Amino acid sequence: xxxxxxxxxxxxxxxxxxxxxxxxxxxxxxxxxxxxxxxxxxxxxxxxxxxxxxxxxxxxxxxxxxxxxxxxxxxxxxxxxxxxxxxxxxxxxxxxxxxxxxxxxxxxxxxxxxxxxxxxxxxxxxxxxxxxxxxxxxxxxxxxxxxxxxxxxxxxxxxxxxxxxxxxxxxxxxxxxxxxxxxxxxxxxxxxxxxxxxxxxxxxxxxxxxxxxxxxxxxxxxxxxxxxxxxxxxxxxxxxxxxxxxxxxxxxxxxxxxxxxxxxxxxxxxxxxxxxxxxxxxxxxxxxxxxxxxxxxxxxxxxxxxxxxxxxxxxxxxxxxxxxxxxxxxxxxxxxxxxxxxxxxxxxxxxxxxxxxxxxxxxxxxxxxxxxxxxxxxxxxxxxxxxxxxxxxxxxxxxxxxxxxxxxxxxxxxxxxxxxxxxxxxxxxxxxxxxxxxxxxxxxxxxxxxxxxxxxxxxxxxxxxxxxxxxxxxxxxxxxxxxxxxxxxxxxxxxxxxxxxxxxxxxxxxxxxxxxxxxxxxxxxxxxxxxxxxxxxxxxxxxxxxxxxxxxxxxxxxxxxxxxxxxxxxxxxxxxxxxxxxxxxxxxxxxxxxxxxxxxxxxxxxxxxxxxxxxxxxxxxxxxxxxxxxxxxxxxxxxxxxxxxxxxxxxxxxxxxxxxxxxxxxxxxxxxxxxxxxxxxxxxxxxxxxxxxxxxxxxxxxxxxxxxxxxxxxxxxxxxxxxxxxxxxxxxxxxxxxxxxxxxxxxxxxxxxxxxxxxxxxxxxxxxxxxxxxxxxxxxxxxxxxxxxxxxxxxxxxxxxxxxxxxxxxxxxxxxxxxxxxxxxxxxxxxxxxxxxxxxxxxxxxxxxxxxxxxxxxxxxxxxxxxxxxxxxxx
Numbered sequence: 001x002x003x004x005x006x007x008x009x010x011x012x013x014x015x016x017x018x019x020x021x022x023x024x025x026x027x028x029x030x031x032x033x034x035x036x037x038x039x040x041x042x043x044x045x046x047x048x049x050x051x052x053x054x055x056x057x058x059x060x061x062x063x064x065x066x067x068x069x070x071x072x073x074x075x076x077x078x079x080x081x082x083x084x085x086x087x088x089x090x091x092x093x094x095x096x097x098x099x100x101x102x103x104x105x106x107x108x109x110x111x112x113x114x115x116x117x118x119x120x121x122x123x124x125x126x127x128x129x130x131x132x133x134x135x136x137x138x139x140x141x142x143x144x145x146x147x148x149x150x151x152x153x154x155x156x157x158x159x160x161x162x163x164x165x166x167x168x169x170x171x172x173x174x175x176x177x178x179x180x181x182x183x184x185x186x187x188x189x190x191x192x193x194x195x196x197x198x199x200x201x202x203x204x205x206x207x208x209x210x211x212x213x214x215x216x217x218x219x220x221x222x223x224x225x226x227x228x229x230x231x232x233x234x235x236x237x238x239x240x241x242x243x244x245x246x247x248x249x250x251x252x253x254x255x256x257x258x259x260x261x262x263x264x265x266x267x268x269x270x271x272x273x274x275x276x277x278x279x280x281x282x283x284x285x286x287x288x289x290x291x292x293x294x295x296x297x298x299x300x301x302x303x304x305x306x307x308x309x310x311x312x313x314x315x316x317x318x319x320x321x322x323x324x325x326x327x328x329x330x331x332x333x334x335x336x337x338x339x340x341x342x343x344x345x346x347x348x349x350x351x352x353x354x355x356x357x358x359x360x361x362x363x364x365x366x367x368x369x370x371x372x373x374x375x376x377x378x379x380x381x382x383x384x385x386x387x388x389x390x391x392x393x394x395x396x397x398x399x400x401x402x403x404x405x406x407x408x409x410x411x412x413x414x415x416x417x418x419x420x421x422x423x424x425x426x427x428x429x430x431x432x433x434x435x436x437x438x439x440x441x442x443x444x445x446x447x448x449x450x451x452x453x454x455x456x457x458x459x460x461x462x463x464x465x466x467x468x469x470x471x472x473x474x475x476x477x478x479x480x481x482x483x484x485x486x487x488x489x490x491x492x493x494x495x496x497x498x499x500x501x502x503x504x505x506x507x508x509x510x511x512x513x514x515x516x517x518x519x520x521x522x523x524x525x526x527x528x529x530x531x532x533x534x535x536x537x538x539x540x541x542x543x544x545x546x547x548x549x550x551x552x553x554x555x556x557x558x559x560x561x562x563x564x565x566x567x568x569x570x571x572x573x574x575x576x577x578x579x580x581x582x583x584x585x586x587x588x589x590x591x592x593x594x595x596x597x598x599x600x601x602x603x604x605x606x607x608x609x610x611x612x613x614x615x616x617x618x619x620x621x622x623x624x625x626x627x628x629x630x631x632x633x634x635x636x637x638x639x640x641x642x643x644x645x646x647x648x649x650x651x652x653x654x655x656x657x658x659x660x661x662x663x664x665x666x667x668x669x670x671x672x673x674x675x676x677x678x679x680x681x682x683x684x685x686x687x688x689x690x691x692x693x694x695x696x697x698x699x700x701x702x703x704x705x706x707x708x709x710x711x712x713x714x715x716x717x718x719x720x721x722x723x724x725x726x727x728x729x730x731x732x733x734x735x736x737x738x739x740x741x742x743x744x745x746x747x748x749x750x751x752x753x754x755x756x757x758x759x760x761x762x763x764x765x766x767x768x769x770x771x772x773x774x775x776x777x778x779x780x781x782x783x784x785x786x787x788x789x790x791x792x793x794x795x796x797x798x799x800x801x802x803x804x805x806x807x808x809x810x811x812x813x814x815x816x817x818x819x820x821x822x823x824x825x826x827x828x829x830x831x832x833x834x835x836x837x838x839x840x841x842x843x844x845x846x847x848x849x850x851x852x853x854x855x856x857x858x859x860x861x862x863x864x865x866x867x868x869x870x871x872x873x874x875x
Contacts, residue, residue, distance in 0.1 A: 001191050002180045006198060012217040013199050016210045025209040031095040035060055035159040037086060042076040048118040052076050053106040060097035060155055063256040065315040099155045099169055100260050106147055113145050124160045130193050133164050138186040150185035166192035167208040175214035216333040228384040233285045234360045236349050237263045240292025251316040263287060264325040265356050273357040278306045278324060293352030295337040296376055300328035332377045345453050363443045407741040408689050411720040414745035416807060417783025420721040421669055428457050428665040431717050458499045459667045462674030468681045471496045473705050491706045503664040503716040505640040508647055510660040517646055521639045524583045527618045527625060528576055543613040546595060551613050563610035572607040574614045577638050582615055589616055648700055648709035656694030661715040671720035676736050684735050686712040724779035748784050756792050757868055763875040771822045780811050793868050801863035816858040826870040829859045
């Protein structure tokens with residue numbers, strides 16, 4: 001062994017001793033005595049058979065099902081009294097053996113070999129010294145009996161004497177290579193005994209668990225490590241179902257997966273996830289494992305193809321043969337496994353994303369590094385096969401601490417196809433100080449989506465049916481609670497109100513960090529979550545009522561409490577949102593005189609006994625409450641709203657000259673398609689820069705529905721887009737128009753090029769727009785964006801068919817002469833002269849048919865027939 005590594009071994013072992021692995025193995029000790037007795041009874045059979053050895057393998061393996069255990073116990077133990085005793089003892093212990101499946105059965109040993117094995121195991125009960133054990137095992141190995149090698153017999157010897165015989169299996173390989181222990185079992189006995197003494201342990205099973213999970217401890221480092229995936233793919237897989245679904249959690253299957261280094265899912269998982277796991281995932285690819293949105297586990301490399309679970313593992317989860325797994329080589333284990341702070345991030349590759357198996361896009365690796373891999377694993381993942389992943393700061397503070405300067409209210413206006421909506425992504429990122437112009441479009445879109453998930457960017461489109469009630473607030477029906485007798489309505493926030501709440505909360509947090517109301521809200525949330533977790537784990541608990549009785553409380557899938565009176569049949573829902581104002585209003589429940597009247601005055605109709613019981617239980621948790629960690633606990637929207645509304649109503653005016661708040665962006669696409677004056681209402685005044693919160697002319701007003709105070713925050717940028725061909729700039733509401741800066745987005749023909757088949761897109765579009773400016777105006781030209789990705793005549797035909805021709809027909813409705821002046825003869829079929837003879841004879845007419853005599857009928861060519869020379873004729 002490498003004795004120079006002994007100090008490092010001790011250091012790592014101390015980390016292991018405070019881990020769950022160490023605790024779990026000590027708890028598992030109870031199975032050792034049981035397995036020793038099973039071996040003793042097996043050796044009492046008149047003749048040791050292959051089936052008996054198979055039974056020892058199956059009964060002692062980690063993940064053995066009750067069905068398999070009972071089958072082989074009955075086969076191996078012939079004494080019915082002892083069979084019953086051992087069966088009862090196994091049920092009481094209810095633990096698995098230490099090792100994985102390994103070899104599943106012994107089938108071909110002859111009688112002489114079986115006798116040798118029987119004598120070997122019987123003598124093992126008498127071995128008490130290390131030197132004696134080394135010679136004893138060396139002599140057995142020299143017999144050369146097939147199948148029963150050290151990986152099979154060492155667990156049997158360990159159960160016989162856990163102070164002398166170590167377990168040796170393949171999962172120890174990295175540990176043995178690290179400290180230089182031979183794979184030869186007799187020589188291992190001495191080495192493992194030396195390590196046992198060094199660790200000051202008596203049971204070698206503890207050393208086995210450490211060696212099995214060696215990766216966990218050797219990779220715990222305070223230094224950032226780099227993992228290069230070298231062009232391979234990287235996936236997320238969630239095992240959350242095995243911890244969240246009660247039946248699967250109770251099966252212990254999650255621990256089986258961890259012990260065997262497996263990743264597993266249902267083969268028919270929807271959205272092609274099962275098929276991708278089976279066929280798309282390759283050996284050499286990488287995964288990170290999470291348990292839903294709660295915690296992460298290991299990062300590892302795929303080392304096997306997919307295969308169905310073995311019978312015992314499948315029986316644990318009643319899988320019916322429909323679950324598949326792959327083996328991984330673990331590389332990194334988390335130093336901090338909680339990822340609950342990312343609960344709101346629902347992108348599929350994130351732990352909380354609504355997916356079981358999903359590829360992490362390469363351009364998201366820098367985001368994952370910054371937010372998860374670096375902080376949770378001390379690892380930075382790069383793709384050297386496709387170039388190192390760029391590290392882009394996602395915070396809005398740039399190195400010079402100079403925020404992007406632009407007007408708070410901006411409208412991008414111009415004709416169709418000039419990239420107005422396209423530009424809003426870049427403009428939003430620039431406002432948010434992510435202004436690296438070298439980023440690829442896909443990466444910028446991803447960053448934009450990140451900010452949307454973080455509620456830093458909002459996007460909406462105006463239309464004719466958009467109203468004030470959708471934008472600011474309005475009265476709308478809500479789903480009734482269980483104890484409501486009638487359909488209810490409530491005032492609900494519109495999309496702009498939500499943006500103002502989030503931005504204002506940030507304004508308050510950054511400029512006035514000490515906020516008593518927030519502390520109280522965070523206190524309530526932490527206590528509520530603690531009670532919820534206690535009830536969820538128990539399934540159902542009894543809580544005291546005000547009059548000394550009890551109610552039964554359970555939890556619902558929606559995160560609420562379900563309360564039922566003893567011997568009652570009806571349940572009442574106690575939700576977080578309705579309980580929070582009671583906690584805030586009644587810090588001391590003893591001051592309440594009439595809970596029915598006082599509770600209903602605050603939250604309306606409710607079963608006050610149910611609410612009092614839960615509120616009382618939450619108050620009782622306060623003395624033992626842990627310190628609040630704001631970095632982990634993200635406030636819910638309703639909590640932020642409560643803080644903001646209170647600030648709008650109660651905070652004294654204060655001019656903020658040095659605003660530390662972060663910027664937020666609200667994008668309104670097609671702003672002139674809605675009734676702007678009606679949608680904005682009182683915002684027409686409040687969005688002005690000097691009228692905003694903390695500014696020199698700050699205005700707070702009362703909203704018409706909620707009758708609460710409202711103010712627009714200074715860190716919310718409003719960006720609109722406007723198609724001038726739909727409605728001219730002048731037609732926009734004048735009061736609103738003078739409160740926005742207008743930035744033109746005009747056709748930029750010089751951004752185009754020449755197609756592979758010789759069509760000069762620059763000249764073509766310039767000539768079309770020149771004609772349109774004369775026949776219409778600048779607002780009715782055509783943007784360059786429609787021709788950005790045109791490479792050949794086939795692409796151009798599609799662009800004309802889908803976009804340009806329909807737009808020109810709208811510009812010149814039923815006016816083919818002007819349309820012809822733009823496109824020319826080459827875009828029309830041969831014109832036909834009309835004869836009045838085509839009309840029916842009508843004696844009562846005034847000669848109208850003659851007006852059409854000798855006139856011409858025009859028809860545009862099918863775009864698929866337009867040739868290269870036809871397009872070239874445009875210029």
